[in-house]
Amino acid sequence: MTDTLDTATAPAGNPALTAPEGARGPADVVTPELAARLTRDVVGSGTTANHTPFTGDKLADLPESTPEDVATAFERARTAQKAWAATPARRRAAVLLRFHDLVLARQDEVLDLIQLETGKARLHAHEEVQAVASAARHYGRKAPAYLRPKGRIGAVPVLTKVSELRHPRGVVGQIAPWNYPFELSVGDALPAFAAGNAVVMKPDTETALTALWARERLIEAGLPAELWQVVLGEGPVIGPAVVQHADYVSFTGSTRTGREVAQGAAARLVSCSLELGGKNAMLVLADADLEKAAAGAVRGCFSSAGQLCISIERLYVHESVADAFLERFAALTRAMRLGSALAYGADMGSLVSRRQFDNVNRHVEEAVEKGAKVLAGGRARPDIGPLFYEPTILDGVDTSMTVCAEETFGPVVSVYRFGDEDEAIERANDTAYGLNASVWTRNGSRGRAVAARLRTGTVNVNESYAAAYGSVQAPMGGMGSSGIGRRHGSEGILKFTEAQTVAQQRLLPLAPSFGMDDEKYAAFMSISLRALKALRLR
Template sequence: MTTEQARTPALPTTTKATSRPAWVTDELVARWCGWVRRDPTREGEPVTALAPYDLSPTASVPSCVPEDVSAAAAGARAAQRDWASTSFARRGEIVLAFHDLLLARQEQVLDLIQWETGKARYHAWQEVAQVATIARHYARRARRYLTPKRVRGMVPGLTKVREVRVPKGVVGVISPWNYPLYLGVGDVLPALLAGNAVVSKADSQTPLTLLWTRALLAEAGLPDDLWQVVTGSGSVVGTALIDAVDFVCFTGSTATGRTVAERAARRLVGVSLELGGKNPLIVRADADIAAAAAGTAVAAFANTGQMCIHVERVYVHQKVYDAFRDELVRVARSLRVGQTYDYDADIGSLVSSAQLAAVEAHVADAVGHGATVLAGGRARPDIGPLCYEPTVLDGVTPEMAVCAEETFGPVISLYSYEGDPVSLANQGTYGLSASVWSRDTREAERMAGRIRAGSVNINDGAAAAAGSVEAGMGGMGDSGLGRRHGVEGILKYTESQTIAIQRLMPLGPPPASSAESFVRSTNRQLTLLRRLGMR
């Protein structure tokens, strides 16, 4: 422990929650598990996760084998044929009914999310709000996004051309544990509204949240076979899923994303990948220091730092470095770490012992190489077995693992800068999200255009862009391919098909004309079109 840590007062805490939600009965779990697509005659090793709050088992979920995945894809493919001919209006009705049920029963899924992930309840609620927003957005906009477009034909007046969007067929969704509702369902809804069937691989840490949601969509009117759920290890079930579907939507680590892309490429199957990030935040000299510090804390410590878009690198102009540092430390030390099924805790638990070990290793390595812990820097087993304090590091240098590697925990590093910070923000191979704080928003916007990141937030840490579901969200470089949200978030689940109708006369030389005269005539037309400024 450093001298600074020894002076750090204990963080405020909240009452500990150590048991599973009382309303979650074995009967309910069995009912949810009925949505797992598997051969019931086969005995297999069940999937059992550990609850982060007390490391006790949550509930056992049956696991699948590759044959189950193949059967799920076949069942989904059969159901998709009818679904593709279902009207947009009917698809939208089902998704809006799901929207209403989700809001009405959110207390249940909030409990499940917390039980399986250990996150604070407010951060669980953010998933509900985001999924509801996505459901409403695409239910209202899917028809407009997918409306056929008239385009100019080869010979105006004689060639009529339409570009239409047709479903991919069966979409495979592989989602992670850190946002089991938002990432598990937010990508499924536009795929369904585009006319596809879906096969989802539930993450082994958080299968109950996904299965609860699958049951809710069935209640809203979604056909039973249209959205299939499989469970089990990524190396077995995930691999089989990639081999069985027509498009893959994956969210997870960059290393695994490369493997997914390579396997899909062998079948010439498209992929959408949201991967890792080492996201920068810039505090300009003219920033509102109090607002920037509060926003930085939210962007760094929300979801206990376990989100791909959270901030890990903070570059502060040297003129305001001391003031910003002191205010950020004050905010970090004021955050309440706890484990409760209410809104009393600001920061929840890490999800697993492995995640805690990774965070501890990064901080220990940094301190061992000379970094200073300004706030936090220690586990809190007195609160919960996987709790870790919001941590602010100073004096981080390139040889420290925390400098360039993704920590995925409640840890940020502060750096002072004097010149142009964009080159600092662009260091490394990631390019997912970034943030700029400045009173001069016009200058900040110009700076944003030079930052290599899929999203840049001005005077906000990460949520403004991610929550704007009409705008695409995704990464550059090692942070992935494709976008969720917006028009691209639904078009990616479709193929573009061109339908051309030739009228009155065929293309090419007419029967009474030679090829040579046709070429001369066409050349004159091309020259005229060029002079008239026509395409």
């Protein structure tokens, strides 16, 4: 271990924020009464627990489900879904609008839970509130239009009347991750409910209270309680059971597990959507505003301690501005305040688990041993909490280092210099992943042209990730090993439906009639097809 990782010998690093005297703690937030109330409907016959990464202390005892419990949850959800599917789309959507208001009115409750369960700073927890409220508003307003029957041009205009209908799939099996337990649980479930489905969700056990708080608020807003079932347990045990019973599978998590989920769904001929890993790149072009780009890099690399699928892990900077940019970026990174208080003020919180901490530590240690230079951070901070790690900038990273290509999923970014834009685009695209990217330039049209050449599901120009993700009318998702399917917009709700075409033929059949033989009918239809093309009908 190098001294860059040794808290005893390293120079003073990021400032630590201490909680004010009398501040709320875990026991003040997660009372036995709250835990009992939130978990009373969880289908489970065993017992497990979750913990806060701030200290490692237990937060609550939780029910633990078995595969048999999962089957029971699907039975309950399937019964409730029939009546919900028959409910008019506008009434379903109205539940989301009431939920929107409840979330904003009682946001402090869920912010406390998000912080305690994930260890993230409060401002980063608020990003989840923003995302959930935006999704609730969007689908609360737009779901009826997305789901409305659509008239289509028939085989023979006027004579063939065609409607495209949308039916709910049934019961959606949702497997949600730990890193964004509010947004990636209820935020993804909202369009499924709006489309008329039920949901059986397996949130991560360590962040289950946040998802269960969301469920309680959605029920308060008018969602039938049986419609949203929650099961808890180890992923390798409960996850396959969810896939086994679902009519559609929604999964957010690692690429490795995503492949297993896809295989399980494919074996049953069940569709799925997968948002998986990323090794996202940020390009700082020669004409970028360096002050704004440096601040954007801090947001892009270190929000939620880098435990964000769309965060930046590779930073490509034009060689003409690299030194000036890195001076600004490193100074801002070193000034970031680390803390665990349930209040605003900290710039970054904790990693969520020992596994994540060890992965970050391993990537940085190996890179330093092979010659990388630490420009900022590069060490643990046990003086703040057991899983705190300073935001870290690595220079001189090469392909021999694991951090170069493998997803770190922590507060670590590697810096690379480039000479021209074609080189930067080629290097940014040189990855199996394709989730998010960021381009910084003073020339908007130039930035959009570069963005169009990047092989990622979203690209932000002069922002890191929030602009694209927050634009909820537009689809968001990954290419390549970053997944399949999209959330947000029309694709984010229509994926939870089955399309049905209803075609009514009127007056004349699509067959020989009026005494035509087969040859005359074929000639007539050929003339008709040419006419339809000439009339520019589609």
